[in-house]
Amino acid sequence: MRIGIITDSACDLPNDFIDREQIVILPVTIQIGQAILADTRNEEATMSFLTGETAERAFxxxxxxxxxxxxHDLFLGKLVHDYDYVFCITTTRTRSGIHDNAVQASYTILNDYKPVRAASGNxxxxxxxxxxxxxxxxxxxxLVVEAARMRAAGETPPKIRAHLESLASNxxxxxxxxxxHYLRNRIKKRGDKSVSFFSAALGTAxxxxxxxxxNKGDTGPVAKVKGFNAATEKMFDFACKQVRAGLLTPTMSLSYGGDLNDMRKLPGYDRLRATCTEHNVEVFESFMGLSGLVNVGKGAIVLAFAAEPRKFD
Structure with missing residues (x-):
């Protein structure tokens, strides 16, 4: 059975992995003033877009x-020809409308695909x-990496589906x-009041x-640390503890809103890489996509893995 994997462009993964595994990307369109760009995970286009006035008004x-x-059109135009079963893995529905749009489209796709496939003899x-x-x-x-790993291992769609749905909550x-300040302005724009002006001003000062x-679609602070480098190091060290305690998948995912070489110079990075190597955990590093950059700002760093909930310390 031919199994396809599709995700939206807010999913951060290395382009070589996306190309090798033939992951289909659902673009997200970004508009800042009169400037418009479809986010297709092109680093050069992203950084060119976020310059000058668009950078200043990115929030x-x-x-x-x-x-x-x-x-609907993407599936009927291509995917129903190329695959027999497709997993569409989306950004959390609490932060993006792509999940609900894909679910709604799925109903009509399953009603309309038969004559399309029949026309090509399938x-x-x-x-x-x-x-x-x-x-x-x-x-x-x-989650996308795990879907690709299970597909390569020859697992059946029902088994892949059950595993991914269970894994998502972890x-x-x-x-x-x-x-x-940028983050506060951005979430205010989105109607989210989780970072007050006072907190932003005090934190900046x-x-x-x-x-x-x-986790599970909810976002909140688990620690406050003086200095970006110190906060990043604490996050890396916590991730090392989780790797040693045991992850649910052999995957560590990192994305950075800037040059990846700068991320690799951050304190604690080398320890994290060494710990992952020691425990046979594969590390995926990627440039943060345009959707992420406009939501959290240049220079933000994200780290992720699958594990049972544990207290951050």
Whole structure:
């Protein structure tokens, strides 16, 4: 059986992995003022877009996921020909409309695919499953990597589906944002009041950086540390503890809103890589996509893995 994997462009994974595993990307369109760009995970295009006035006004960005009709057309135009079963893994529905759009589209796709496949001489059934990752950015990538790993191992769609749906609730995503003012302005734009002006101003004045945690679609701070480097190191060291305690999949996913060489110079990074190597955990590093950058700001770092919930310390 031919199994396809599709995800939205807010999922952070290395481009070589996406190309090798033939992961299909659902673009998210970003508009800042009059400037518009479809996020297709092109690093050069992303950084060119976030310059000058668009960079200064990035927190005002309007993001538009693929519509129900666009998802429908993509499946009928290509995917129902290329695959027999497709897993569509999305950013958490609490932060993006792509999940609900994909679910709505799935109903019409399953009604319309038969004559499309029949026209190409294929009369076998087609099926798809939309899976809410319940997470964001690099954390979505953990689920996509696992789907690709199980596909390569020859697992059946029902087994893959059950495993991914169970695993999603145990995906742990952590982030250190460099600029609280930017983050506060962005979430205010989105109608989220979780970071007050006072907290942002105080945090900026004292150089206090929060470590944010996302799981099951909910995001909140788990620690506050003085200095971006110190906060990142604490996050890396916590991840090392989780690797030693045992992960649910052999995957560590990192994304960074800038040059990856700068991320690799951060304190604690080398320890994390060494710990992952020691425990046979594969590390996936990627440039943060445009959707992530406009939501959390340049220079943000995200780390994710699959593990049972454990207290951050």
């Amino acid at each position: 005002e960005a309007e993001t538009t996921p693929y519509t129900v009709q666009q998802v 009369t076998t059934p087609f099926a798809l499953r939309v899976i809410d990752s319940q997470n964001v950015f690099a954390a979505v990538g953990v 995906i742990q995503g952590y982030m250190v944002p460099p600029d609280l 004292l150089d206090i950086k929060p470590i944010l945690h996302c």
